[in-house]
Amino acid sequence: MLERSDLAENALQALHDEGYDAPFNTQSLNADTLIFTGGRQGRSLDGDWFFCVDLLDTGLRQKWFALPQAAPEDRIEPWDYDPRAGETIPVPSCWQMLKEKWYFFEGSGWYSRAVTLDAAAPGQRRFLHIGAAQYDCKVFVNGQFMGNHYGGSTPFCVELTDALEPGENWIMLCVNNSRTRDRVPMRNTDWFNYGGVYREVTLYETPATVIRDLFLRLDGDVIAADVIADGPADSARLEIPGLGIDIAIPLADGHGQARIPARPDLWSPDTPHLYDVACTVGGDRVTDRVGFRTVERRGTDILLNGKPLFLRGISVHEDDATTGKVTTEADLRRRFAHARDLGCNFLRLAHYPHHDRAARIADEMGFLLWEEIPVYWAIDFANPDTLRDATNQLRELIRRDRNRASVAIWSIGNENPDTDARLDFMRRLADTARAEDPTRLIAAACLVNHARLRIEDRLAQHIDVIGLNEYYGWYDEDFDELRVIGENSDPDRPVIVSETGADGDHEAGPDRGLFSLAYQAEVYEKQIATLRRLDYVKGMSPWILYDFRVERRQNVFQRGWNRKGLIAADKTTRKPAFDILAAYYAECAARDAP
Ligand code: GCU
DSSP: OOOSSHHHHHHHHHHHOTTTTGGGOOOOOSGGGOOOOTTOOOEEOOEEEEEEEETTOHHHHHTGGGOOOOOGGGOSSOOSOOTTSSOEEEESOOGGGTOGGGTTOOSEEEEEEEEEEOOOOTTOEEEEEESOEESEEEEEETTEEEEEEEOSSSOEEEEOTTTOOSEEEEEEEEEEOOOOTTSSSOSOOSSOOOOEEOSOEEEEEEOSSEEEEEEEEEETTEEEEEEEEESSOSEEEEEEGGGTEEEEEEOBTTEEEEEEEOOOOOOOSSSOOOEEEEEEETTEEEEEEEOOOOEEEETTEEEETTEEOOEEEEEEOSOBTTTBTOOOHHHHHHHHHHHHHHTOSEEEEOSSOOOHHHHHHHHHHTOEEEEEOOOBSSOOTTOHHHHHHHHHHHHHHHHHHTTOTTEEEEEEEESOOOOHHHHHHHHHHHHHHHHHOTTSEEEEEEEOBTTTTBOOOGGGGGOSEEEEEOOBTTTBOOTHHHHHHHHHOOOSSOEEEEEOOOOBOGGGOSSSSTBOHHHHHHHHHHHHHHHTTOTTEEEEOOSOSBOEEOTTOOSTTTSSEEOOOSBOTTSOOBOHHHHHHHHHHHHHHHHHOO
């Protein structure tokens, strides 16, 4: 046992201190510490990082991040891990997909790499931006704790200006993907619990005044603009050349608003017009490509640019047989191409914020999106820390994507139990979403009231669109109940059937038994025949485009996958139900053609 030095003291303390992680669970990196990244040229820190799994959090207990740099032969005390040597893994990645020994690993993973820098120019600021790290990420630079982020699918920034030095610096990340009762999502989900830094890592250098946020949207016959800058500045410049806009926006305490008369070509799935925009504050400049349109509800109608529309959708997870939760540009473009083949104008990005590329490509190709935070199933609704986490993830999603015309709906939950605690929790999330962005619709994927055979959920009065997850023909065997529910229900706002479907696997043989392709096709035929008669149903996003990985599905047909995909896990092999849904969407498109 180490008895000699302060490290020895730490070694003993490390064995006896079960409060070891408290100093690092600050959740200090959040929606308010983001910087706006559109148009910035940053330095990519993707690539190989040293990596070690750490099941017992020995790294935080022994403070591996503070281990002095030394060659093994020069050390005078034993050590359990040196973050500057050993195995490496690529960033971005999910550690489960890289080595068999890490497939089911849940716990802390340590990432370390050197970054060599020149001296910062006077006033220059440096921010590390991480696209996503599943779930809890603690950031250390040159042995110093810099901040902590909760939330596995939203970006975060940490300012490193005062911690980075000229020459070699060491950045270390402790990323923990453990499933716990109080997280968002909590410990039980129907998707695979990937872990790691699975989106891009970038180091940005900015002037002393940095643009933290830029929000543009159409509001009637004006373009509304909000700018937030951090640092000395008395005005911002906003340019939208395509509309002849070039104005100064006064800043008070870094905040500025403007309402600029404009009549832009409206964005829609059929006309995905995007405008180049630029914002300059002092020496800082950011850009974006923004589509202008309005989304609202009137009674049970959803209106885009004032016209009712039917959302021909499909649900998608971020999941890949090879890369896990890492999505590439090619993977996303394949996803949207398949959605186009299906006849979609809408996708439900379930159950968490997807890569920001998804909304950018949807802007460009013309798809409407439902984006969602993973308030999924039995969340710890009575826990204020859980509400804080969910609220921050919602705010980070909205700050990241609220310039994306394709995003029409923010969803605040999925299949949650209808309890008082849940109602209060979700009502607060709906209020947060409207405060952050009054221009979009709020939804949640709700459950049918099976006792009263009606579409009803106390949350409905707090949201604009009722998502309905129903699986008649699969989990609910009496299909006629769906007809009864349809007739019994009289919602006063739009309903989107956010999930319906059935498993279908090629291995299940030719008969019509459960898990057969023929049975899956039959469920789609019966669902469509029933839902098409309900005039308050204004969209569908059946479950799901591709088969996806999940631990809890282990029968002989599932084999660790949920097989409800219309396309198999190879993202190539289509199932008969694909064509059945495509035929219905073709009918809808012809019916709704202008
Ligand atoms: C639920 C849930 C999905 C799940 C699906 C299924 O509705 O929202 O996340 O994968 O049903 O059981 O396949």
